[in-house]
Amino acid sequence: MNQPITVAICGCGCRGLEAYAPYQKMNPDRMKIVAGADIRPERLELLRSRYGVSPEYCFDSDEALLNQPRLADVMIIATQDRQHVGEALRALEKGYHLLLEKPISPKLSECIALQQKAHEMKRQVIVCHVLRYTPFYSALKQLLERGDIGRVETIDAVEHIAYWHYAHSYVRGNWRRLEESSPLILAKNCHDMDMLRWLAGTECQRLSSFGSLDWFKAENAPEGAADRCLDGCLCKEKCPYDAERIYITNPRTGVRYIGGNWPCSVLTNQVSEENIYNALKTGPYGRCVYHCDNDVADHQTVNMEFAGGITATFTTTAFTDACHRTIKITGTMGEVEGDLEENKLSLRRFGETEQIIDLGTITSEFAGHGGGDMGLMDALCGLIATQSEGGLTSVDASVESHVMALAAEYSRTHGGKVIELDAFAKQA
Numbered sequence: 001m002n003q004p005i006t007v008a009i010c011g012c013g014c015r016g017l018e019a020y021a022p023y024q025k026m027n028p029d030r031m032k033i034v035a036g037a038d039i040r041p042e043r044l045e046l047l048r049s050r051y052g053v054s055p056e057y058c059f060d061s062d063e064a065l066l067n068q069p070r071l072a073d074v075m076i077i078a079t080q081d082r083q084h085v086g087e088a089l090r091a092l093e094k095g096y097h098l099l100l101e102k103p104i105s106p107k108l109s110e111c112i113a114l115q116q117k118a119h120e121m122k123r124q125v126i127v128c129h130v131l132r133y134t135p136f137y138s139a140l141k142q143l144l145e146r147g148d149i150g151r152v153e154t155i156d157a158v159e160h161i162a163y164w165h166y167a168h169s170y171v172r173g174n175w176r177r178l179e180e181s182s183p184l185i186l187a188k189n190c191h192d193m194d195m196l197r198w199l200a201g202t203e204c205q206r207l208s209s210f211g212s213l214d215w216f217k218a219e220n221a222p223e224g225a226a227d228r229c230l231d232g233c234l235c236k237e238k239c240p241y242d243a244e245r246i247y248i249t250n251p252r253t254g255v256r257y258i259g260g261n262w263p264c265s266v267l268t269n270q271v272s273e274e275n276i277y278n279a280l281k282t283g284p285y286g287r288c289v290y291h292c293d294n295d296v297a298d299h300q301t302v303n304m305e306f307a308g309g310i311t312a313t314f315t316t317t318a319f320t321d322a323c324h325r326t327i328k329i330t331g332t333m334g335e336v337e338g339d340l341e342e343n344k345l346s347l348r349r350f351g352e353t354e355q356i357i358d359l360g361t362i363t364s365e366f367a368g369h370g371g372g373d374m375g376l377m378d379a380l381c382g383l384i385a386t387q388s389e390g391g392l393t394s395v396d397a398s399v400e401s402h403v404m405a406l407a408a409e410y411s412r413t414h415g416g417k418v419i420e421l422d423a424f425a426k427q428a
């Protein structure tokens with residue numbers, strides 16, 4: 001039997017420790033975590049207690065881990081957006097293959113530098129575009145490749161972020177400020193850019209984009225709103241964004257119902273109602289959504305043209321009740337539409353009876369991004385074990401999605417200007 005591939009995790013937060021590390025428990029013969037780094041000692045403690053990583057291989061910073069000789073086959077890089085590229089370049093120099101969280105970098109020049117370094121070092125860089133590994137999008141891709149709807153003409157996709165998720169991540173949380181993270185269309189939607197490119201099967205040539213931060217700012221605060229939800233806010237009762245409602249009493253997101261799961265797990269290391277209340281009293285997640293220091297867009301639309309004439313639209317919006325992605329594709333012989341969360345596709349070939357493709361009857365692997373997180377880990381282990389090249393979400397493929405997202409942000413902030421992607425990438 002082959003040895004499991006060995007892994008070092010740089011950044012043992014939600015993604016590093018909760019999304020990717022659990023693969024070891026399910027597949028101990030395929031992956032073994034041998035080292036890790038985090039600046040939070042309690043996360044290293046979890047790495048030790050859950051995965052048996054020896055204390056001498058638990059490092060208190062990315063720097064300390066990267067100062068070691070290469071300790072594993074693969075480094076998983078799951079720190080925050082602006083840390084990825086520096087860590088990745090150093091890890092490649094050490095000879096690691098990489099599983100790299102998105103975005104590669106908010107700077108296109110750095111994305112391209114990493115791509116070149118990966119080729120120079122002859123190492124695999126798999127970027128975590130988890131959607132490509134979901135049963136839902138895999139089935140959709142196969143359907144298009146079979147020609148079930150003829151030649152693809154249009155694609156319309158929507159990311160429904162959900163009002164509470166947007167408030168959590170993009171108003172109060174880690175992805176609220178451009179200078180600390182990246183634009184919404186890159187941070188949240190480079191996945192969607194990647195998906196559109198993949199499904200179109202041909203490169204995006206030009207695009208334009210509109211959108212803004214319209215709602216989550218001081219001028220929209222209702223009369224009587226306090227700076228913090230627990231500080232005598234007079235608008236609490238009617239405010240859907242009230243932090244107490246989101247983190248304590250909402251059946252979908254509140255600690256009384258979901259316990260230590262995300263998003264409550266982000267507020268405190270020891271999730272309890274008391275600790276969540278304490279976090280709301282003093283921490284960032286208790287702030288009024290109209291009185292934060294956020295500056296990323298809360299809704300945005302991108303219009304795209306792909307080689308061969310396929311046109312596409314993509315909308316991302318904070319203002320939805322549920323958190324899901326929808327897509328509709330039309331072709332010369334039919335149309336197909338679906339919802340990632342429902343895991344169903346409706347195929348209507350012109351002149352024929354509608355066919356419902358229920359992916360729930362084919363697989364039950366839907367946890368973690370519709371099954372994408374574990375699918376990605378399977379693919380990673382397969383690639384490294386067989387010393388294959390490329391993979392479904394290679395750095396080359398990922399850079400294309402970053403070009404699209406960064407061009408969309410440029411267009412959005414320049415009056416919706418049409419951006420030719422070839423020229424845009426060359427200027428990087």
Ligand SMILES: NC(=O)c1ccc[n+]([C@@H]2O[C@H](COP(=O)([O-])OP(=O)(O)OC[C@H]3O[C@@H](n4cnc5c(N)ncnc54)[C@H](O)[C@@H]3O)[C@@H](O)[C@H]2O)c1
Pocket residue numbers: 010011012013014015016037038039040043060061062063078079080081101102103128129130174187369
């Ligand atoms: N692929 C996806 O679908 C997906 C989904 C969510 C988030 N992400 C991306 O994954 C990345 C991580 O997100 P997260 O939600 O896990 O964030 P997180 O804050 O929970 O995790 C980041 C971890 O990095 C640690 N860290 C910070 N500085 C460090 C340093 N100098 N050295 C070592 N560790 C350090 C933090 O303590 C934290 O534990 C982000 O870039 C995010 O955009 C990707």
